[in-house]
Amino acid sequence: MSDTTARALELLNLLQTHRHWPGPELAERLRVTERTVRRDVERLRELGYRIESSPGSAGGYRLEAGAAVPPLLLTDEEAIAMAIGLRIAASGRLVSGAETTLTALAKLERVLPSPLRRRVNALADAVLPAGIQAGAAVSSEVIGELALACRDHERVRFAYTAASGAATRRRVDPHALVPADRHWYLLAWDLDRADWRTFRVDRLERVEHTRVLFEPRPISPEEIEARVLAARGYLRTPAAAEIVIDLPLDRVREAFGPWAQGAVAEGEQRTRWRAGGHDWRDVMYACSWVPEGVTYRVEFGAGGPDEMREALERMLAAVS
Template identity: 50%
Template sequence: MSTSARMLRLLSLLQTHRFWSGGDLAGRLEVSERTLRRDVERLRDLGYDVDAVRGAAGGYQLRAGGAMAPLLLEEDEAVAVAVGLRAAAGGGVPGFEDTTLQALTKVIALMPPRLRRRMAALQTQTEGMAWSGGPVLDPAVLTTLAQACRDDEIVSFAYTAADGSGTTRRVEPHRLVNLGRRWYLAAWDRDRGDWRSFRVDRIAEPPATSGQRFRPREIPGGDAAAYVSRGLRNRPRQHRVVVELAVPAATAESAVGRWAEVTALGADRCRMTMDTDTLDWPVLVLAGLDCDFTVAEPAELSELLGRLGARFVGASR
């Protein structure tokens, strides 16, 4: 490995800001500890603040806030960045399509020629159908809430409920939770004195941070994603769907994930129970399972399947 390549590799390792022992770094770079010390000095000469601790437990760490190269990624890291941005640009997060496309273009421009060609190929030779049906998010709202969660800072915002009524909320934000196509804020509502979850796309105007800090509370169950999921499951839904399936319970669980409850009725039969506001989702699940089934409830699902079945049979003729 050339000296320049080794220096870039060393800088990439230090970029994680973790503490590296001299032996670990020397081993990663396949050099002696004496050579490592010289490389660290070269980085310091270039303006990088690398702290060193001497002795048996000694090692190196890049000082927090130290200047970094404009972009320094391993080859697989660069591909991961391109894939993530490409997916977001295709509508993975509604409202971020243009922003992520601009970011992807900038990332590609900063890459060395060889990686730039690979990433450009990934961008130009990949196609996909944009997601639909998800609510549009405001990037400024999402980032403001994320920073308030990180800094334990009280935030206020206008909120539109599912029935269209508007309220002003003042909360202690805990975590942002992404479930499917929607984002939620789990937070302690200071006016109501209880935990609440808020759809981020229903925050009607940019949230305002107060500059006032709070002492973080323990969310029920200790898991923000589980708390939001429980709230969604417990919310009254328009339809209770109960279907008996001629497949093992594990097969049905892999298809519906956390969106339904599956109970084994034997080695090759199970019952799927789902609360939903639309019958489109259970229809898609049943079609994807490709098995015999019996609808126990609701009658509306049986009627919908009958209409769809007749339509498909007619088309096949």
């Protein structure tokens, strides 16, 4: 294989693995001049790959969808079979490797011509994996764009509708996509709020790529999991209660970490924290998180938690 051919293949691989490449960075990666990069791009275009170029300081190259599946990769039927398989794998809410599935799906669908993409959508809607309960509908285009932004560390903007119905425009550094409880969640650093935020992907739309790259902030897999679980727990649930804790808000946030989501100050020395779950046992478990020695009260809705009181009385009697 000639150096020119090897370099063209390396260039193609780079274009497929990132949404957008600045010209100088491509030249540095390939150890050639920017003029050589332009020539190699022209060679790939002659082979049928549609590569968009943009001038200026923020310019560069990106791989576009073509009129046909790019040559030497997959036949139409192979591309359709692979895309459907990836769709089903993603809808299965994989415990690990979910982002890999999504980025592979996004990469494939980005180069599929429109007729093949329509066939994939139609077949994927008709073929569902056994035993999987569907969550809220999620746009494959939105989740694919977010997966690429997480992988490439690219800042994005999007419209978001909260559970309350409030609509906002968010500007974030996306970090991870996480499947949980039949839904997809995006964990991102919210630039306007200067803090981590978790977004339900089905409530998110109109993703805009800024082409601004960011340095990822350190966060452990355990904290990612805790923040997503906390976001799930903050949903309106049948056994909702509010725990009024005799601690300032900053101390509650320090003690509860991401589980302090939704906590609000009630005066300088007291915090109101919403807790709940599928039944009163989840509320009782939430109470156990209050730091030792700190007094608090629990406020339920009308009628009060009779089952919880009865269970606690029996526990006290058993311990005594």
